[in-house]
Amino acid sequence: MxxxxxxxxxxxxxxxxxxxxxxxxxxxxxxxxxxxxxxxxxxxxxxxxxxxxxxxxxxxxxxxxxxxxxxxxxxxxxxxxxxxxxxxxxxxxxxxxxxxxxxxxxxxxxxxxxxxxxxxxxxxxxxxxxxxxxxxxxxxxxxxxxxxxxxxxxxxxLPWPDEWRVMTVSPDYPVMTEAARRILPASVSMEDSIFNLRKASTLTYALLREDPDALRASLHDRLHQPYRRKLIAEYEAIERLVMDDGAFGMIISGSGSTMAIFYPTVLHAFLLEKLEHLVRAKGWSVEINDVSVDTxxxxxxxxxxx
The missing domain is CATH 3.30.230.10 (Ribosomal Protein S5; domain 2)
Incomplete structure (x- = not known):
């Protein structure tokens, strides 16, 4: 066994x-x-x-x-x-x-x-x-x-610095991969393709150089997140909160419905308190996990x- x-x-x-x-x-x-x-x-x-x-x-x-x-x-x-x-x-x-x-x-x-x-x-x-x-x-x-x-x-x-951390917020409803794929457009513009190419390249640079400013600049997307965020009711309010409170950025984890927040480790207690307060105020049913990267x-x- x-x-x-x-x-x-x-x-x-x-x-x-x-x-x-x-x-x-x-x-x-x-x-x-x-x-x-x-x-x-x-x-x-x-x-x-x-x-x-x-x-x-x-x-x-x-x-x-x-x-x-x-x-x-x-x-x-x-x-x-x-x-x-x-x-x-x-x-x-x-x-x-x-x-x-x-x-x-x-x-x-x-x-x-x-x-x-x-x-x-x-x-x-x-x-x-x-x-x-x-x-x-x-x-x-x-x-x-x-x-x-x-x-x-x-x-x-690619490396992930110890000074950076991840918080996941999982609503109590699923987003099935098939549905999340169907919502995507069949084709995208050259402009959006170039935008994502630049951001993915900046993400690689941010990780290799452990550059927090580059990480903040890189976590943007035009290929899937603008469409999939419509399937996640809590997305807009949580993104606004964490970005105002100093997070590097927030993304959709996979096809969702989980959202992943990247932030400096020193903000852990502050960010968790603010997020939990928002969840209580909105009456949402979500699971919050503060996690480190598994190596x-x-x-x-x-x-x-x-």
Whole structure:
């Protein structure tokens, strides 16, 4: 028996649509053991999250859940038959909120299968399989590798200073990836394309040079956030508050509904108090997580012979 811990991820980072992502210290844990047939057991404090994760990541009896499909992909690549497993999931990442919950299932399945088969594949091969399954790399790359990742045809790690922090605000309603993709225009102008090219380049500079002014200037986008913010009722008020109070910027995490606020660590207590006051005044139902960047990615927590 062994457990794979996979971090939540914030995809896009504003202008880096389908290219940039970061892993943060909020986790799903998947414990594997042999069984007579595939089974997924969800352990979560939230019945709504349990139902969503069950629908999104299991359907084990049909063999179509993301977790078991990922295991099947790796076993097939290794030309090995896959035995059945019981997997218990401690689900602490909000589901269908843009924090990469489905990517944790893909990454956990690949890491687990690779462990069981005595690690025939390197991490970059696992990543290629994960990207092929997901269709885009911005969640699975940081989930597997940790840290901040820019992905082209391979991952490029980027630093994140200790003096910068992340706060996520997750409303109690989902934004499904399919709906968030449908709302985007089929084409964009040359002007908007150039705008995002400049901002993504500035974001890379900001991270490499640890430049807070460049980070403030970079967190703007014209490809997806102007459209997706319409799906998040709380977005405008929260953005106005945090920007007035000294944050570097606020973005939509993945396809939403989670919003990610980047800010100097010294503002932590002040910003959290102001945000909690706003939430109470508005009567919103949201989950606030103050998180640091996870630098380890998917981890095998413990192992016993299988």
């Amino acid at each position: 062994f457990t794979v811990r996979v971090p939540a991820t914030i995809a896009n980072l504003g202008p880096g649509f389908d290219s940039f992502g970061m892993a943060v210290c909020l986790y799903n844990r998947f414990s594997f053991q042999h069984a007579a047939q595939d089974a997924l057991i969800i352990s979560s404090d939230s019945s709504a999250d349990t139902a969503s994760l069950q629908q999104e990541s299991s359907q084990a009896s049909a063999g179509s859940g993301l977790l078991f499909r990922a295991m099947d992909v790796l076993y097939a690549k290794a030309n090995q038959p896959r035995p059945a497993f019981q997997v218990t999931v401690q689900a602490d990442i909000p589901v269908a909120r843009g924090l990469g919950s489905s990517s944790t299932a893909v990454v956990a399945g690949l890491v687990a299968a690779n462990q069981i088969l005595k690690e025939p594949f390197q991490s970059l091969t696992l990543l290629e399989m994960a990207v092929a399954m997901e269709g885009h790399p911005d969640n699975v790359a940081p989930a597997l590798l940790g840290g901040v990742v820019l992905y082209d045809d391979r991952p490029y790690p 380890e990615g998917a981890q095998l927590l413990y192992s016993e012979p299988l």
